[in-house]
Amino acid sequence: MKARYKEIVDEYAAAIRLGELTAGTRLPTHRVLAATRRISLATATRVYAELEKMGLVSGEAGRGTFVREISLPAGLGMDQQVVATDVVDLNFNYPSLPHQAELLRDALRNLTTSGDLESLLRYQPHAGRQNDREAIASWLTGFGLKPAAENILIVNGAQHGLTVAAMGMLRPGDVVAVDALTYSGFKxxxxxxxxxxxxxxxxxxxxxxxxxxxxxKRRRIKAIYTMPTLHNPLGWVLDHAQRREITGIAREHDLVIIEDAAYAYLAERSxxxxxxxxxxxxLYVTGFAKNIAAGLRVGAVVCPPAFRPAIERAIRATVWNTPSLMTTLVAGWLQDGTIRRLESLKRKDARQRQALARERLGSLDYVSHENSYFIWLPLAEEIRAEQVVRQLLNQHISVSTAEPFSTAPNVPHAIRLALGSVSLDKLKMALDKVGEVIQYQRYI
Structure with missing residues (x-):
């Protein structure tokens, strides 16, 4: 015979899946559920715990238990790389300037008429070719670094850089300190x-x-994952005192620091x-997806000499080496100043988009950096993030809730807007609709 609490769990699960209990519905308190169903308080708590494990409800301290939006894709779209052609994508950032395709066309043309093309067809050193690493080392001086080329390992983009950092320095079960809101890819x-x-x-x-x-002091922390320069999604830039204090904590507890600098180029004088x-x-992890283009998949890890063998083994185990054609293109653009020019233009573009956001979302409180390509928009107490996302998706606008970024048990109700993937005209229209939907949710 099925246990009583299981019957109640199944009843609620069926009602949620059939749409009889819609997303955002507040369920009875534990005490009310216990009284109305003639069960103990412990059993009522167990019912909600089971529903939460199933991903059907979420409990929020001091507020209650709410039905989750289960019709949205896993990760609320954060795990999907392609959106429908008629959807305005404010979910992913892949900023691109109008003339970048011509830059690529010219670079490929030049590549066919100069250099040793045959060498690009062969295996390369796992850490990358020396001249490419030297070009990256020179570029990194603009971020306050003075790395030796020998301590730079070329990877297939910043995400791959984070992967080899984790593979090389950490083991299953290790504990990593992260911000309560952090980059979804590291999660x-x-x-x-x-x-x-x-x-x-x-x-x-x-x-x-x-x-x-x-x-x-409480836990055996192995590493800290941090984005000190233009944090994703909150946009902060840690000041010198904060960085010194974190450095002291890391040394006191012998922690590895994984520094994600994917968006650092957008912040000036950090x-x-x-x-x-x-x-x-x-381990300093950077890439060229945001300052050049997402499709190139070239990045770099700057590491201490003692860490290098482990990171190099991880590169060998995952990709053997970064495709030399891509690294040759990137190194050429580093050497001729193309990337510096693109970074300057993209900072200007990001500022323009932030200004447009201030104009269109003026009545809403949000968090951002003046040069960033994203906005963090906390929602009022009575507004459910899943409902905002669903309503915007019905209007062909894709945004993300806080869930992909949240590492804490209680996920805040907020949305993240990526500003860098659509034209300014489409962005203006989409921001207007975001404001309208949020205002509407306040009064229903």
Whole structure:
């Protein structure tokens, strides 16, 4: 005979899946459920725990238990690389300038008439060719680094850089301190490699460093994953004092620092990176997806000499080496100044898009950096993020909730808007609709 709590779980699950209980519906409190169903309070708690495990409800401290939006794709679209052609994509960022295709055409043409093409057909060193690494080393001086080319390993984009950092330096079960809101790609990587993410509460200017200190005293933390220069999704740039304090914590507890610099090029005059403050323990991960184009898939990891063998083994195990054709193109653009020019133009483009957002979302409170390609938009107490996402998707606009970015048990109700993937005209229209939907949700 089925246990009583199982019957109630099945009843609720059926009602949610049939749409009888819609997304955002607040369920009875544990005490009310216990009283109306004539079960113990412990059994009522077990019912909601089972429903939460099934992904059908979410419990929020001090607010109650709510039905989740189950008709949305897993990850609320964050795991999907392609959206319908009639959907305005404010979910992923792949900023591109109008003339970039011609740059690629010219570079490929030049490549066919100069250099040793035959060498590009052969296996390359796992860490990348020396001249390509030297070009990257020279470019990185613009970010306050002074890396030796020998300590630069070329990878297939920043995500692959994070992957080899995790593979090389961490083991399944290791605990990594991360911001309570952090890059969704690192969350996915942690799940794949069975790493435990320990969330650090966030403030308006960065992680709560007192909470980080206490966490390191309570748990055996192995590493810190951080985006100190233009954080995704919150846009902060940690100041020098914050970086010094995190460096001190890492040294006190012997932690590896994984520094994600994917968006660092957008922030001007930022403080020194951790790779300069704590070079003996920092893996600095960067890429060329955002400042050039997502399709090139070239990145780099700057690491201490002691870490290099482990990272190089991870590269060999995953891709053997980065395609030399791509690295040759990128190195050429580094050497002739093309990438610096693209970075300057994209900072200007991002500022223009942020200005447009301020104009169209003026009545809404949101978090961003003046040069960033994204906005974090917390929602009012009474608004459910899943309902906002669904309503916008019905109007052919794709955005993300906080869920893909959240590492804490209680996911905040917020949406993230990526500004860099559509034309300014489409962005203006989409931002207007975002504002309209949120205002509508306030009054229903």
């Amino acid at each position: 996915a990587l942690a799940t794949l490699y069975q790493l435990e993410l320990a969330p650090v509460p966030v403030t308006s200017t960065g992680p709560d460093l007192n909470a980080l200190r206490q966490l390191c 403080p020194p990176p951790f790779a300069l403050l704590a070079p003996e323990r920092t």
